[in-house]
Amino acid sequence: MRLAGLYVDGWGILHDFTLGKNDLGRGLNIVFGPNEAGKSTLLSFIRAILFGFKAGGAGYEPLQGGRRGGHLLLEDGQELYRVERYGRGKGKVTVELPGGDKTGEDYLRTRLLRGIGPVLFNNVFALGMDELRRLDELQRDEISAYIYGAGTGASPRRLAAAVAELDKTADNLFRPRGRTPEINELLHELDSLDRKIKGLEQQPKWYFELREKLAALEQQRDTLKQELTAGRRQAQHLGILNKARGLWVELLECRAVLREHNDVNVNTNANVTVDLGQKIEILEQAARDLDRLESASPLLDERRQQLEQLKGRLHRLEQALSQAGSGRVSPWPALAAVLVLGIPGAALMFRDTVPGLLLAGAGLFLAVLLWTVPSARAGEKRRREKELRAELAPLTEERTAVEAQLNRLARERVALETGLRQAALTLTGQESLAREDITALRRQLLGQRDTRRRLEELHRQLTGMAGSPAELTQMERELAAGKGSAGELEKIQAVLADLEEQLNRLVEQAAGVKNEMEALETGEELALALQQREMLRAKLSSAARQWHTAVLARTLLDLAREKHEQERQPAVLAQASEYIGPMTGGRYTRVVAPVGAAQMLEVEEPGGRRVPARALSRGAAAQLYLAVRLALARHLGTVLTPMPIILDDVTVDFDASRLLGALQVLARVAQEQQVLLFTCHQHILTGAREQAPGAAQIKLL
Structure with a gap:
């Protein structure tokens, strides 16, 4: 069959x-x-036109006008057929026979196309580059049956699926060294049951053996329980050590800190802590005394300066009284006022600023007053002197009290200085203590006290964890030796887990032995075992028949497949081998499908080395697929009908030399079967005309 003509009414x-x-x-x-x-x-x-419009006509609606559809002129032998398709949906086909009669779809499908469907046509006879590259389309049943079955209708995919299913069935039933297949399990159960029946037939002896076995298991169980108890105690002890390690490390750090401060006795001792507290109190009292001395010194200097000023004023008053002559007033009252009020006032200023100033001012005022009384007013002077003397008496008593107070303050000063020297000797071994020394020493002692208190707290916690001071000593030795580490704890826990697992197994074994003994005592187990054995034998016989059937079918399929591959495979692949050589410039000489892997194509080099299709470059793979499709088209042309071969730019991946070889093959195929080569490349057009000088050329503008 060839395409003799066509008419497109409207299509894209x-x-x-x-x-x-x-x-x-x-x-x-x-x-x-x-x-x-x-x-x-x-x-x-x-x-x-041959197989119908796509649903909805997507992509094929007329864009330039006309009705969607048209007709093909097909020449079969000497007969010319007109195949026309128009309408909605798939379209209605009309086949006009050579005599003028008209028919439809069935005639087209069965008489003209000879059963060739759209899948076969689109992937063998009319294809573009996309279809060429899709190897999976060659594995479809409609196509693979002709590649691997050579037109006999045998499907390698179905054959492989059948073989795989038979293998799966046989393996699920039996494997020589398997354990899970059904027959293997049945054989294992029968073997165990036979041994059990043999033992049950000797029940008296077996019963005593079971009793001895139970006693041994119970003894092992008791031993394991003791080991487990001891292990748990050890794990608990190691857990305490692991928990105490952090506290112990901190305890060592506290001891080291105290050693750095020359604290020889770093063991826990309440007296040491009390002594530190006393030292801190002494230090704080010394700081207060030093504050008082330092604040008193400038005040005392100020009072001494004021006293010198009073003496100067008194001297000036005495000079004024001398110049007044006989009428002058004796300077002694003024001096007495200064002595009575001024000096005690100055002393009082040492302790209390306001009373001292008042008393000193009173003395100065009295002295001036006595000094300046006019001598002419003698009576007034005497009256005033009498009044002043009356006032002088209580001031004299006050002076005495102030002097006593001044002496007391002096003694206190001496006591403060003595206390400071004693504190300095006690705390530092020196006779003086500076302000910065007090601050630094206080900070140091507070730190030692805090460290000592933390040491006591850690000691109490560790003693509580250990149980007693003696056990704490042992705990410290173990911690120093590295015991109680996380790794050691994990190890003992793993041992405990293993012991518990062993104990559980022993308990289960002992329970099983007890059950066996109870069954022997009732006498029913032997009858049950015999009945169970017969049931297992029946299952085994049925499974064996199934396995034998599957293996036999698998063997027959293997024989059929080997014969099929040896006798019928070359019908397509031998033809493809004739094409692959020229297409690849002799790089590959044969197309083969390995025995046992009929759906995998390979190409063979002249030296015999085979290359799977998946390992080929894109260009070489395209040449292989084109060779196979051309061989398929030629084969189908002999067994069905020689349909036109339509190729849409399938050589775009070929280099210059392999393009030339492919065009040679196409020219050769075209001698036996019509070929339509679509291309937009000038060099392909030129090469095709060189290989087939008589080729028809159709230009689309």
Whole structure:
């Protein structure tokens, strides 16, 4: 069969397009045109007329006018058939026979296409680069049956699936060294049951053996319980050590700190802590005394300066009284006022500023007053002197009291200085103590006290964890030896877990032995075992028949497949081997499907090395797939009908030399079967015309 002509009424960008008998030749036809000229549209039109429009007509609605559809002219032998399709949905096909009669879809499918469906046609006879690259399409049953079954209808995929299913069935039933397959399990159960029955037939002896076994198991159980108890105590002790390690490390650090401060006795001792507190109190009292001395010194200097000023004023008053002559008033009262009021006032100023100033001022005022009384007023003077003397008496008593107070303050000063010297000797071994020394020493002693208190707290906590001071000493030795580490604790816990697991197994074994003894005592176990054995034998017989059937079927399939591959496989792949050599410039000489892997294609080099299709470059893989499809087309042309081969730019991945080889093969195929080669490449057009000088050329603009 060949395509003798076609008419496109409306299809995509094509409208009122015709190819007549004079346009299409019987051999190689080159359809040349630029991109979007309608080459792929023309290919889809041919597919649609033969097999129907796609649902909804997506992508095929007429863009330039006309009705969607058209017709093909097919020449079969000497007969010419007109296949027309129009309408909605899939479209309605009309086949006009050579005599003028008209028929429909069934005639097209069965008589003209000879059963070739759209999958086979689109992947063997009419394909583009996308279809060429898709190896998975060759594995579909409609195609693989012809590649691997060589037209016999045998499907390698179904064959492989059947073999896999038989293998799975056989393996699930039996494997020589398996344990889980059904027959293996049944054999194992029968073997165990036979041994059990043999033992049950000797029940008296077996009963005593079980009793001895139970006694041994119970003894082992008791031993394991003791080991488990001891291990748990050890784990508990190690857990305490692990928990105490952090406190112990801190205890060592506290001891080291106290040693750095020359605290020889770093063991826990309440007296040492009390002594530190006493030292701190002494130090704080010394600081207060030093504050009082330091604050009193400038005040005392100020009072001495005021006393010197009073003496100066008294001297000036005495000089004034001398100049007054006989009428002058004796300076002694003024001096007495100064002595009575001024000096005690100055002393009082040492302790209390306000009373001292008042008393000193009173003395000075009295002296001035006595000094300046006019001598002419003698009576008034005497009266005033009498009054002043009356006032002088209590002031004299006050002076005495102030002098006593001044002496007391002096003694206190001496006592403060003595206390400071004693504190300095007690705390530092020196006779003086500076302000910065007190601050530093106080900070140091407070730190020692805090460290000592923390040491006592740590000691109490560790003693509580250990249980007693003696046990604490032992705990410290163990901690110093590195015991109680996390690794050691994990190790003992792992040992405990293993012991518990062993104990559980022993308990289960002992329970099983007890059950066996009870069954022997009742006498029913032997009858049950015999009944169970018969049931297992029946299951084994049924499973063995199934396994034997699966293995036999698998063997027969293997024989059939080997014969199939040896006798029928070359029908397609041998033809593809003739094409692959020229296409690859002799790089590969044969196309093969390995025995046992019929759906995997390989190419063979001249030296015999085989390369799987998946390992080929994209260009070489395209050449392999083209060779196989051309071989398929030739084979189907002999067993069904020689359909036209339509190729849409399938050589774009080929280099120059392999393109030349592919065009040679196409020219060779075109001698036996019509070929339409669509291309937009000038060099492909030129090469095709060189290989097939008589090729028809159709230009699409």
